[in-house]
Amino acid sequence: MQANPPKLNDINAFDVIVIGAGAAGLMCAAQAGKRGRKVLVLEKANKVGKKILMSGGGKCNFTNYSIEPDNYICHNPHFVKSALSQYTQWDFIGLVHDYAIAYEERDLGKLFTLDGAKHILNLLLEECAKTHHVEIRTSAEVTDVQKLPSENDEVNPQQFIVKSSLGDFSCHSLVIASGGLSIPTLGGSGIGYHIAKQFGHQVYPTRAGLVPFTFSDQFKESTEKLSGNAIVCTLSNDKASFTEPLLFTHRGLSGPSSLQLSNYWQSGETFYIDFLPQHDLKQILIQQKQKNAKVLLRTILNDYFPKSIVLELQKLMWAELSELAIGQWSDQKLLSLAELMHHYPVKPSGTEGYRTAEVTLGGVNTDEVSSKTMQSKLVEGLYFIGEVVDVTGHLGGYNFQWAWSSGYVAGAVV
Missing domain, CATH: 1.10.8 (Helicase, Ruva Protein; domain 3)
Incomplete structure (x- = not known):
């Protein structure tokens, strides 16, 4: 943090700056804009919402009929309750109805668009646009964030300076919605973790989640030959169990059951496959x-x-x-x-990593973030929402619902 930040007169001033134009960032920006706040969204990628567009095979599993705290992994299992209750799956489903977006229910309460994920992204962009207070800039890589000295607060409410490839900006409230490390080709990066650490936050170690397993032993020979085949299996270890389709791949195992269990698997561990869970x-x-x-x-x-x-x-x-x-x-x-x-042991050599992971496990310690507003407990005006926080949902629309809920509660107060 520089001792002499740039003069405020030289900087484009906003009430709120949101770093990241994904699901959580756009939801937050829209809510803040509705309150009359002047909002700037800075997106590193050349387009907004890339992860939304590719999710669910391009159909976007935007939420689930059944959202419970048990569907989330967090060092503090109670943290998600407040945001999920303030903005529920029914609230977002209502928004989808308002925009006349056609959708369908698939297995286990998963809701997908019928005509493509672009409709969910367009919904968010329209929600931002109709407030007339939200500006979105792409290809805007944030290079540094500075906290202004507290003595400036009385004469100017600005608290942060954000330096980026498009210039310098100031804001009163700064929202970190930069996501995690998953699928870096879509813009994923560690900037949010870096900013959190800069301001004294603990960041739990991160790893790829909802990700296929890879093998290098005899079992890989079988998965290669069976690539493309899928059957319903139960995958389990001493932490979790999931009975859903299992997909064989050239590298190993994928499909819902594998992706789900990957959130509960550590390198070097064995897990078990029940190839016939519905029969004795x-x-x-x-x-x-x-x-x-x-x-x-x-x-x-x-x-x-x-x-x-x-x-x-x-x-x-x-x-x-x-x-x-x-x-x-x-x-x-x-x-x-x-x-x-019914209990076949397999020991993966690893996973496909962040390249194909749908989420990033770990992140900003929720004990240092308000569960009601997503504001930092250490730095006034600093907020963390979405995937950058130590909250990871199961497969099935839960991570999008966390984005909607955490983005909404922050947008209501920034």
């Missing part, structure tokens, strides 16, 4: 042995899986017995195999 394989195999002793195990399993998956499971679990009729298996071997298929 022990009972099935014992019954089949009694009824049809001459059938092969893979023939039985062809009723439950695509043949290609059965063949790969056979290589992994019972290759040496593959040509043995089920009647020749001992009950103990059948029960052991069933147990293995």
Whole structure:
């Protein structure tokens, strides 16, 4: 922080500066603009809302019918309650209705647009535009933030100077909505964490979340051969369990169940796959042995899986017995195999990292941020919203709802 900041007369002055024109930043800007605040949004990328446009395969899973604090990961599990109650999923759904945006419900209460994510982005931009108080500038990389000396407060309400590639600006309230490190090609960066640390905030270590697993062992050979196939499985460890589609890829495992569990996985850990969570394989195999002793195990399993998956499971679990009729298996071997298929251990070599991660785990310590307003408890006028905070939602619209809720509550007071 420089001892002699530039003179205020030389700087473009705003009531509020928002760093980041993503979901949280645009929501905050719109709410502040509605209150008559003069708002400047600075976006590093050449276009706003890039992450919104690519989300949900371009259809934007903008919220979920069921939003609960348990859907979020945070060192303080109670932190999310206030913002989520002040601006709920029903509030945003109402806004979607106001703009006549067509949407559909998919599995587990997930809401997607029917005609593309651009409608959600246009909604946010229209909300900003109709206030006539919000200015958005792109290709604006923030290079430094300075806090003005407190003695300036009486003669000028400006508290911060933001230096950027487009020039210097001053503001009374500064909102950090710069997101995390995920998908850097869409503008993700660590500037928000840097600013937080600059002003004395603790930042929890970050890592990629909602991200596919990679493998380098024999299991990878199977995932490569099965690339593109998907089946419903349960993935679990001692922290969490998710029963959703599992997608095999050239690198390893993806799909909702993998992405969900990645939030609860640490490097070097093993997790378990239940390949048939909706059936009791022990009972099935014992019954089949009694009824049809001459059938092969893979023939039985062809009723439950695509043949290609059965063949790969056979290589992994019972290759040496593959040509043995089920009647020749001992009950103990059948029960052991069933147990293995319900609890198959895998140890990823890693994840695909920030390159494909949907979110960033970790971030600004919420104990140092007001849960009601998102204002820093350490620095007056400084706010943190969205992904930069130590709040990460499950897959299914929860991270967008956190963006809407945290952006709204900050916008109501900045």
